[in-house]
Amino acid sequence: MAERGWDSILLYGNAWRKDPFRSLVNFNFSGDHALARLSRSGEIHVTFSDPWDSEIARAKLEPDFVKAFAGGASAIAGLDFMEERFVEACGALPASATADVEELRRVKTAEEIGYIKQACDLADRGYQRFAEVAEHGMREFELVAEVEGFLKENGAEDNFMLIASGGTEVVGMKPPTDRKLQKGDSITTELTPQVNGYYAQICRTLVLGEPSPGQLQSFAIFSEAQQAAEDLIKPGITAAAAARAQNDVFRKYGYGDYTGSKYTRVRGHCLGLYPDETPHILEDVDYVLKQDMVVIAHPNTYLPLSGYMVFGDTLLITDSGNTRLNKTAKKLFIK
Amino acid sequence: MKRGLIIWNRTELPISVFDARLAKARSALAEHDLPALLIYSDVWRSNEGRHLTNYMPYWNRSLIVLPREQAPVLLCGLSPRVYPWIKSVTVFEEIRPASKLVPTLLQLCSERGWTKLGVLDLPRLPHEISLPLQASDVRTSDVKLDLTDDAEMAMLRRAEQMAREILAAELPNGAGLTDYQFAGRLERAFRRAGAEDLVLLFRTGNAAPRPAHGAMLGDKYSVAVALEYRGHWARVMQGLPL
Numbered sequence: 001m002a003e004r005g006w007d008s009i010l011l012y013g014n015a016w017r018k019d020p021f022r023s024l025v026n027f028n029f030s031g032d033h034a035l036a037r038l039s040r041s042g043e044i045h046v047t048f049s050d051p052w053d054s055e056i057a058r059a060k061l062e063p064d065f066v067k068a069f070a071g072g073a074s075a076i077a078g079l080d081f082m083e084e085r086f087v088e089a090c091g092a093l094p095a096s097a098t099a100d101v102e103e104l105r106r107v108k109t110a111e112e113i114g115y116i117k118q119a120c121d122l123a124d125r126g127y128q129r130f131a132e133v134a135e136h137g138m139r140e141f142e143l144v145a146e147v148e149g150f151l152k153e154n155g156a157e158d159n160f161m162l163i164a165s166g167g168t169e170v171v172g173m174k175p176p177t178d179r180k181l182q183k184g185d186s187i188t189t190e191l192t193p194q195v196n197g198y199y200a201q202i203c204r205t206l207v208l209g210e211p212s213p214g215q216l217q218s219f220a221i222f223s224e225a226q227q228a229a230e231d232l233i234k235p236g237i238t239a240a241a242a243a244r245a246q247n248d249v250f251r252k253y254g255y256g257d258y259t260g261s262k263y264t265r266v267r268g269h270c271l272g273l274y275p276d277e278t279p280h281i282l283e284d285v286d287y288v289l290k291q292d293m294v295v296i297a298h299p300n301t302y303l304p305l306s307g308y309m310v311f312g313d314t315l316l317i318t319d320s321g322n323t324r325l326n327k328t329a330k331k332l333f334i335k
Numbered sequence: 336m337k338r339g340l341i342i343w344n345r346t347e348l349p350i351s352v353f354d355a356r357l358a359k360a361r362s363a364l365a366e367h368d369l370p371a372l373l374i375y376s377d378v379w380r381s382n383e384g385r386h387l388t389n390y391m392p393y394w395n396r397s398l399i400v401l402p403r404e405q406a407p408v409l410l411c412g413l414s415p416r417v418y419p420w421i422k423s424v425t426v427f428e429e430i431r432p433a434s435k436l437v438p439t440l441l442q443l444c445s446e447r448g449w450t451k452l453g454v455l456d457l458p459r460l461p462h463e464i465s466l467p468l469q470a471s472d473v474r475t476s477d478v479k480l481d482l483t484d485d486a487e488m489a490m491l492r493r494a495e496q497m498a499r500e501i502l503a504a505e506l507p508n509g510a511g512l513t514d515y516q517f518a519g520r521l522e523r524a525f526r527r528a529g530a531e532d533l534v535l536l537f538r539t540g541n542a543a544p545r546p547a548h549g550a551m552l553g554d555k556y557s558v559a560v561a562l563e564y565r566g567h568w569a570r571v572m573q574g575l576p577l
Contacts, residue, residue, distance in 0.1 A: 016378045016379035028546050030536055030545065030546055052545065053543075055543040080462060081461045081462070082461065082462050083459045084462055084466075085458035085459060088458075141526065141527075142527055144339070148522045148523070149520065149522040151519075152547070153518065160338070161338045174393065175337055175339065175340070175341045175393045175531075177341075262416075
């Protein structure tokens with residue numbers, strides 16, 4: 001704040017994007033809005049829109065939440081997704097503190113890494129349950145219900161999860177449908193449980209029945225690509241290099257066309273208080289990775305060999321390399 | 336986050352329901368002499384867009400554009416790879432990729448010759464959308480719509496009934512469990528019944544209801560359930576003993 005000349009900043013969170021608020025006040029609010037006001041001297045004032053949050057946190061309640069912004073501030077983290085009526089209530093337009101706060105959040109403390117390790121353990125156990133219960137005839141949403149129940153009963157606050165099932169016609173993951181799982185399906189999932197605010201992620205593919213030569217060949221490419229990123233990632237490496245390492249494997253096998261935005265989104269991303277933190281692992285992102293950042297490298301994409309496939313693990317960047325935080329076997333699951 | 340079953344059951348909500356809703360919105364546009372209505376939609380704020388089009392972004396943000404004279408257009412932050420699925424569960428026939436929402440919107444305005452837009456609940460537009468839109472040549476005005484109708488009320492009643500029935504059946508099973516364990520049990524029950532989203536809060540003693548945090552549930556506790564069923568939220572609180 002001193003560097004920027006800011007006397008005060010606001011850290012805003014809503015029901016979707018709680019992360020700016022929780023980066024300062026790690027309280028899992030259940031209402032619509034929360035706001036923390038931080039002064040340069042270190043005083044923190046918290047306001048909630050929901051009376052239950054206010055009562056539990058013993059903090060100020062402001063049902064008419066526009067009033068919480070009266071007096072404004074030098075800058076706001078979360079300004080981008082704040083409702084315009086809140087911004088107008090600040091008076092003079094504050095600066096955005098979002099990028100600065102996100103940069104502070106990227107390098108994790110030992111306590112934060114501890115929570116992410118717990119979330120990784122839960123992701124591993126959640127995937128184990130996923131693989132145990134997935135069976136022929138089960139509907140996608142029933143499988144998700146089981147995994148969701150498992151994660152919640154084991155302490156997950158939340159979970160970001162996508163799924164797909166089928167063959168070469170599948171081009172991406174989405175929320176579950178009522179499709180019944182069939183023999184020969186590739187069942188892909190991205191599990192992202194949240195523990196004490198922090199998300200970890202695992203991506204795996206399971207084949208029901210004997211895998212086809214295409215599925216096996218496809219997985220070999222994904223495995224090599226993910227390993228290439230895992231071997232490379234360390235402090236000083238750019239996100240672009242981590243993406244390129246993965247994409248080069250696809251190019252080597254003649255599938256470079258499937259590393260672009262038509263078939264895939266990102267080759268990984270950071271993790272923390274938001275399940276899709278920046279920087280994204282993409283060939284045009286020159287951000288230099290740092291020690292104690294937590295990233296997932298996942299070369300998830302469509303290949304004509306198998307349809308959409310996913311594979312990835314959460315990695316903690318250490319002083320000289322990285323540590324894989326997931327313990328789930330790095331294999332194509334077959335059931 | 337949305338990870339329940341998202342479908343469009345045309346028996347529950349026939350296309351005629353959406354036709355009527357879109358007609359109502361177009362009447363409001365005619366009344367204000369506006370060529371199109373803009374509706375913002377994200378994971379958390381999807382109700383208005385869902386009401387008009389059945390679109391619910393399970394992730395990311397989108398802008399729904401409802402022209403007065405033409406079919407609605409979705410400017411979508413999600414990948415084109417999921418557009419066939421989106422089309423299967425919504426009224427949209429035209430979806431445009433929009434990693435940058437406002438430039439894509441302004442391009443559409445330019446193509447259609449629109450110099451003004453109605454915006455549903457303009458003061459609640461996110462700042463990063465509002466700011467460049469206000470700075471553009473397109474003038475905006477706030478539009479309010481009454482989003483209640485018989486179909487909406489019927490779906491809300493169905494969501495409430497689901498919440499009450501599952502809670503009544505499950506509440507006796509929570510005694511002696513931790514709130515985490517009981518949350519898991521409820522998640523399974525609600526999501527298997529078709530819940531799209533679920534917020535569970537637990538109350539023991541006189542404390543305010545809160546998310547599960549490892550507390551033991553004795554023989555007296557209550558659960559507040561906010562349940563989203565096919566885009567319709569019901570909030571129910573029930574306690575044990577029943």
